[in-house]
Amino acid sequence: MNVEQIVLNPAILEEIRVQALEEMPNEACGYLAGDIDESGRRIAVKRIPMTNVDASPEHFSFSPKEQFAAVKEAREAGLNLISVYHSHPETPARMSDEDIRLANDTQTVYLIYSVSDENIKGFTIDREKTVSSYPVVVTE
Numbered sequence: 394m395n396v397e398q399i400v401l402n403p404a405i406l407e408e409i410r411v412q413a414l415e416e417m418p419n420e421a422c423g424y425l426a427g428d429i430d431e432s433g434r435r436i437a438v439k440r441i442p443m444t445n446v447d448a449s450p451e452h453f454s455f456s457p458k459e460q461f462a463a464v465k466e467a468r469e470a471g472l473n474l475i476s477v478y479h480s481h482p483e484t485p486a487r488m489s490d491e492d493i494r495l496a497n498d499t500q501t502v503y504l505i506y507s508v509s510d511e512n513i514k515g516f517t518i519d520r521e522k523t524v525s526s527y528p529v530v531v532t533e
């Protein structure tokens with residue numbers, strides 16, 4: 394039985410929150426590296442902040458060079474890239490039309506941190522671009 398759950402410790406959540414504030418008014422973004430346990434639960438271990446090369450309040454993208462470095466950094470730490478996160482400076486934590494259009498990784502969990510609502514939510518997307526909620530648990 395696969396447990397659909399991503400586990401964040403409070404320190405990683407705080408790092409995302411601080412980065413989101415620092416990068417206002419634009420969206421902040423990055424990867425979470427971690428482990429996937431035997432039941433399929435994703436355990437975040439490390440935040441890898443990325444530059445939002447769009448420098449936009451409404452969308453984000455990564456540079457291929459930084460993406461390559463992030464993959465390498467995770468691999469060298471014996472971790473996987475388990476999530477792509479970004480912030481919504483002004484809007485709730487849900488996938489925008491733009492997020493859905495740009496999301497193309499059916500294997501990752503998209504986390505969205507809303508600065509205005511101070512909450513974080515997880516989503517997956519399938520090949521048909523159907524978005525599903527993915528539970529986020531914050532615990533030590």
Ligand SMILES: [Zn+2]
Pocket residue numbers: 451452479480481487488489492505
């Ligand atoms: Zn978004």
